[in-house]
Amino acid sequence: MTNYNIALIGFGGVNRAVAELIASKNDLWERDLGFRLNIVAVSDLHLGSVISPNGLDAKTLLAANFTKGGFGQLSGGSPEANNEMIIKKAPADIIVEATFTNPNDGEPAVSHCEWAIQSGKHVVTTNKGPVAFAAKRLKALAEAKGVCFEYEGSVMSGTPVIRLADTALAGAELQGFEGILNGTSNFVLGRMESGKLFAEAVKEAQELGYAEADPTADVEGFDVRLKVVILANELLGASLTPDDVSCEGISDLSGLDIENAAKSDSRWKLIGAAKRNADGSVTGSVAPKLLPRDNPLAGVNGATNAVSFLTELLGTVTVTGPGAGRIETAYALLSDIIAIHAAKTANNKEAA
Structure with a gap:
């Protein structure tokens, strides 16, 4: 069984739905898919940011009903969002990017994806911006770094x-x-x-x-x-x-x-x-x-x-x-992680 540490960039409807699925489906995923997900960091413009190398309890994140800057109440937390620091420094295997899409240039999500890939971390995103404006560059960078850049949910949410x-x-x-x-x-x-x-x-x-x-x-x-x-x-x-x-x-x-x-x-x-x-x-x-x-x-x-x-x-x-839909879009992110896991499993078999 594989455990993937993930960092959530944005904690709106979609990434909250990811946390909901982790809270309720991790045992099922371990049995059926061969992996579990562990949230080690979250950054959100409204709530702030938090890092916990040992993991953050998904149920606690969902039930706390934080007000503005509420992540500052947690150990390792700050009332201010710091997406760059979380992406680069959090002990995450996968960055889950689900922030607002800027239709003019794709920022800041393009930078979020680039920082993650440069740091040797896989990226899964529902954000149209990085894919529409920078997919070729980001895919080339991901290949050079030996990581995955996945974006199934960028077009039709959970429909693959x-x-x-x-x-x-x-x-x-x-x-x-x-x-x-x-x-x-x-x-x-x-x-x-x-x-x-x-x-x-x-x-x-x-x-x-x-x-x-x-x-x-x-x-x-x-x-x-x-x-x-x-x-x-x-x-x-x-x-x-x-x-x-x-x-x-x-x-x-x-x-x-x-x-x-x-x-x-x-x-x-x-x-x-x-x-x-x-x-x-x-x-x-x-x-x-x-x-x-x-x-x-x-x-x-x-x-x-x-x-x-x-x-x-x-x-x-x-x-x-x-x-559209919170759970449907969260499923798209899960399908991207399944693709990453499949690629890792295949590579391990080839290496063996």
């Missing part, structure tokens, strides 16, 4: 869309994809179909926790643009940056547009897409698209995500699943 396409569709000759990659915008469009105005639908999404106080990244397509970059570069071998992907959101769609779509037995969806062109280049786009109801993406409702892979040998293969 990247690994599925990499493995199950290997050899199917992927030509492109199109998908509903933002649950908030999909929810808003659905509510507009029921008669709500755009502003009313956005407010409802905020009240339900689907949308942030500033919903711009969701409704204007910026979130989807990052995900298009990730999938295009990862699966189509492109070298796109966010600036290379044209982007249009849903804020200009009117109630009349929605009504006319229904009359023509169609639905508006915000679609992120990329395709391989005849000359081998790859182009990406984000825009509202009118889909006939027999399109598999047209039937995707609420905050669900879906992506249709366009292949030469299989035709269109559509994957649908949760694109």
Whole structure:
């Protein structure tokens, strides 16, 4: 049995869910997966930071209901966040990065990942920023340092869309994809179909926790643009940056547009897409698209995500699943750790 020490960067919904899973599932993981996880450090902008080489009890972290700077009450704790120190100095094997995504440059998460890799630590992240802006550089650095950089949850939360396409569709000759990659915008469009105005639908999404106080990244397509970059570069071998992907959101769609779509037995969806062109280049786009109801993406409702892979040998293969959620996203981080463990186990067998 292997024990992995982990440091949590950010202690919001996702990494709190990771702690919840550790508190309840470690024995199961030991039996079924061959490893246990031990939290040795946490850093959070609101709560501060704490290091404990012997480990922090996950149940205590969850039950304490800390106020601002609350980690300062713990042995080895400080009321101030210190992400760089925690990443570089904590006795962690794996850095679990789950901080806010900056859609303009991916910072500070890009630096978080780089510090970890430079320190010889594996990284698992749900953050789109480091992958969209710096995946090539970070993967090369990870290979040079002999560690893993994993990011399955950066596109569709717990739905394993990247690994599925990499493995199950290997050899199917992927030509492109199109998908509903933002649950908030999909929810808003659905509510507009029921008669709500755009502003009313956005407010409802905020009240339900689907949308942030500033919903711009969701409704204007910026979130989807990052995900298009990730999938295009990862699966189509492109070298796109966010600036290379044209982007249009849903804020200009009117109630009349929605009504006319229904009359023509169609639905508006915000679609992120990329395709391989005849000359081998790859182009990406984000825009509202009118889909006939027999399109598999047209039937995707609420905050669900879906992506249709366009292949030469299989035709269109559509994957649908949760694109958000605390536990679902925490599962993506677990799947990354499972991948790290599998690679370590394989390397140990080769060495033997």
